[in-house]
Amino acid sequence: MNNGRFGIHGGQYIPETLMNAVIELEQAYNRYKDDPAFNRDLTGLLNEYAGRPSRLYYAGRMTEDLGGAKVYLKREDLNHTGAHKINNVLGQALLAKRMGKTRVIAETGAGQHGVATATAAALLGLECVVYMGKEDTVRQALNVYRMRLLGAEVHPVESGTGTLKDAVSETFREWTTRISDTHYVLGSVMGPHPFPTIVRDFQAVISKEIKEQMLEKEGRLPDAVLACVGGGSNAIGAFYHFLDDESVRLIGCEAAGRGIHTFETAATIATGRPGIFHGMKSYFCQDEFGQIAPVYSISAGLDYPGIGPEHAWLHDTGRAEYVPVTDEEAVQAFEYLSRTEGIIPAVESAHAVAHARKIVPAMGKDKIVVINISGRGDKDCAAIARYRGENIHD
Amino acid sequence: MTKTADAFTQGKAFIPFITCGDPDLETTARLVRAMAAAGADLIELGVPFSDPTAEGPVIQAANERALRAGTTTDKIFGLVQDLRRDVTIPIVFMTYANVVFSYGTDRFLARSREIGMQGLILPDVPFEEKGEFDGKCKEYGLDLISLIAPTSEDRIGRIAREASGFVYCVSSLGVTGVRSEITTDIGKMVSLVKKEQDIPCAVGFGISTPDQAKKMAQYADGVIVGSAIMKLVAKYGKDAEPFVAEYVRGMKEAVREGK
Numbered sequence: 001m002n003n004g005r006f007g008i009h010g011g012q013y014i015p016e017t018l019m020n021a022v023i024e025l026e027q028a029y030n031r032y033k034d035d036p037a038f039n040r041d042l043t044g045l046l047n048e049y050a051g052r053p054s055r056l057y058y059a060g061r062m063t064e065d066l067g068g069a070k071v072y073l074k075r076e077d078l079n080h081t082g083a084h085k086i087n088n089v090l091g092q093a094l095l096a097k098r099m100g101k102t103r104v105i106a107e108t109g110a111g112q113h114g115v116a117t118a119t120a121a122a123l124l125g126l127e128c129v130v131y132m133g134k135e136d137t138v139r140q141a142l143n144v145y146r147m148r149l150l151g152a153e154v155h156p157v158e159s160g161t162g163t164l165k166d167a168v169s170e171t172f173r174e175w176t177t178r179i180s181d182t183h184y185v186l187g188s189v190m191g192p193h194p195f196p197t198i199v200r201d202f203q204a205v206i207s208k209e210i211k212e213q214m215l216e217k218e219g220r221l222p223d224a225v226l227a228c229v230g231g232g233s234n235a236i237g238a239f240y241h242f243l244d245d246e247s248v249r250l251i252g253c254e255a256a257g258r259g260i261h262t263f264e265t266a267a268t269i270a271t272g273r274p275g276i277f278h279g280m281k282s283y284f285c286q287d288e289f290g291q292i293a294p295v296y297s298i299s300a301g302l303d304y305p306g307i308g309p310e311h312a313w314l315h316d317t318g319r320a321e322y323v324p325v326t327d328e329e330a331v332q333a334f335e336y337l338s339r340t341e342g343i344i345p346a347v348e349s350a351h352a353v354a355h356a357r358k359i360v361p362a363m364g365k366d367k368i369v370v371i372n373i374s375g376r377g378d379k380d381c382a383a384i385a386r387y388r389g390e391n392i393h394d
Numbered sequence: 395m396t397k398t399a400d401a402f403t404q405g406k407a408f409i410p411f412i413t414c415g416d417p418d419l420e421t422t423a424r425l426v427r428a429m430a431a432a433g434a435d436l437i438e439l440g441v442p443f444s445d446p447t448a449e450g451p452v453i454q455a456a457n458e459r460a461l462r463a464g465t466t467t468d469k470i471f472g473l474v475q476d477l478r479r480d481v482t483i484p485i486v487f488m489t490y491a492n493v494v495f496s497y498g499t500d501r502f503l504a505r506s507r508e509i510g511m512q513g514l515i516l517p518d519v520p521f522e523e524k525g526e527f528d529g530k531c532k533e534y535g536l537d538l539i540s541l542i543a544p545t546s547e548d549r550i551g552r553i554a555r556e557a558s559g560f561v562y563c564v565s566s567l568g569v570t571g572v573r574s575e576i577t578t579d580i581g582k583m584v585s586l587v588k589k590e591q592d593i594p595c596a597v598g599f600g601i602s603t604p605d606q607a608k609k610m611a612q613y614a615d616g617v618i619v620g621s622a623i624m625k626l627v628a629k630y631g632k633d634a635e636p637f638v639a640e641y642v643r644g645m646k647e648a649v650r651e652g653k
């Protein structure tokens with residue numbers, strides 16, 4: 001066993017108290033990942049409950065407006081609960097049930113993963129506790145209500161910067177206090193092995209579908225796939241089945257916040273360096289003594305100082321490119337997609353839309369680009385309105 | 395030359411932990427000297443980390459205060475250098491993998507050796523990941539302290555076999571912090587370790603009272619206390635020295651009785 005290494009990245013940097021828990025998880029996952037009954041249950045839920053497969057939509061007006069490559073949108077925003085998060089959560093919740101766990105805990109940033117976990121817990125009859133940075137409970141108050149409505153307990157986390165990284169730390173702490181009946185439903189391709197692999201496998205359905213749908217619609221592979229990257233679960237999901245197709249450019253769009261030359265940024269590849277945190281070796285935003293930086297992005301879901309280890313490796317090998325996108329560019333793209341296609345994307349996904357607006361015009365009309373719209377933007381409307389100086393609250 | 399194991403040669407050991415730089419490094423220096431004088435057998439110096447995932451609220455807050463006060467790894471190296479003019483008991487660092495890795499593991503360990511440290515505790519580096527640190531620790535003559543937990547079960551043998559310095563027995567599930575009761579069978583944990591290697595075992599996490607310390611010392615070779623001390627530091631700040639000294643004296647007394 002290589003402890004889940006992606007090049008030098010990955011690994012299992014966690015307290016001894018949790019080691020048998022992640023080993024148990026890995027064994028359970030290896031046992032069930034190819035189990036026909038498990039996969040029948042999972043596919044059944046993904047299709048009948050979450051609404052898969054999600055559409056690959058040809059964005060005609062955007063294509064015409066940008067005047068370059070053809071633009072397709074992978075509509076993960078149309079999934080039940082409004083984001084790609086449900087793909088992973090249904091997989092992990094089913095796995096937790098198979099492992100005999102009766103309780104799930106989860107971290108959440110924007111609230112999408114928390115809502116998805118609360119949803120799966122309600123559906124499968126699991127007790128659910130979600131840890132959310134205090135700052136984020138204010139930014140995403142509606143999602144806090146949603147989780148409670150779904151029967152979950154929501155714990156605001158006040159330590160550190162009160163954002164996603166602190167929610168992750170607190171969920172790990174909580175897990176060490178109660179392991180035997182509790183599974184930690186990690187929401188991104190991060191943390192200790194086997195989480196980056198499990199979450200990637202459950203999200204890989206995105207690229208599997210993109211590939212099939214693209215072959216059906218265009219008879220060929222796309223030239224580029226774009227996705228936003230915080231921890232990187234929707235991006236790895238959108239990239240995975242194209243990793244061996246060298247002709248397909250894979251572009252991860254990081255949250256640059258107010259810009260990569262300011263301290264108010266969350267662009268890990270652009271501004272971070274190798275480190276060890278939250279169970280993994282990867283790139284992290286940190287100071288010269290290894291103190292994790294208090295990162296910033298308008299998007300609570302991308303407001304994280306690290307990136308999943310497989311992305312770190314894809315960056316090292318050059319297989320994928322990672323580009324920074326500022327708050328302002330993301331907000332403009334949020335408004336642009338709303339007006340051009342009548343689709344309000346999550347502000348996270350808007351980072352990918354923003355980068356597409358930069359590169360698509362320069363690409364030939366015979367080229368094809370896919371943007372993963374990882375979530376819908378209803379949750380962001382109040383925050384974006386405030387960003388634009390309109391004083392509304394959700 | 396001082397060795398980690400020296401802490402366990404004079405009967406049961408009392409091992410206090412403090413976070414360096416809370417409220418400032420001058421206070422840390424005074425506290426270390428006072429604890430050594432009060433009978434501490436080994437001192438764990440916490441190098442603060444922004445996101446200490448194995449810590450409860452008390453030590454989390456201590457880490458935050460220390461970093462806000464401008465504490466850095468280099469300044470802590472300077473502190474130890476000064477302490478080593480008169481403090482002779484073994485001292486180990488307790489910090490997180492990134493503090494060491496980010497500084498440059500070789501550079502961190504070389505400097506630790508140079509200033510007279512005996513070892514290093516990294517709570518987020520389990521057996522599976524220790525290779526990249528342990529080999530280098532040996533090169534520099536430092537002990538990378540292994541931890542075992544109530545959930546370790548079948549892992550204890552493997553961990554104990556390769557342990558050096560002493561084995562840190564985590565008393566309970568969860569993070570660091572004061573607990574009213576410890577229910578883990580520490581005696582069994584310790585005997586599983588000793589079956590593999592004759593190495594001192596010290597128990598930590600959740601211990602705060604002399605009674606608990608006395609009870610733990612019946613099963614183990616030493617008792618580690620952190621949060622209870624950092625609570626005193628949080629309460630008395632720069633004036634914590636007499637309170638911490640008195641506490642350490644009391645705990646050392648209790649540990650000595652626990653044979």
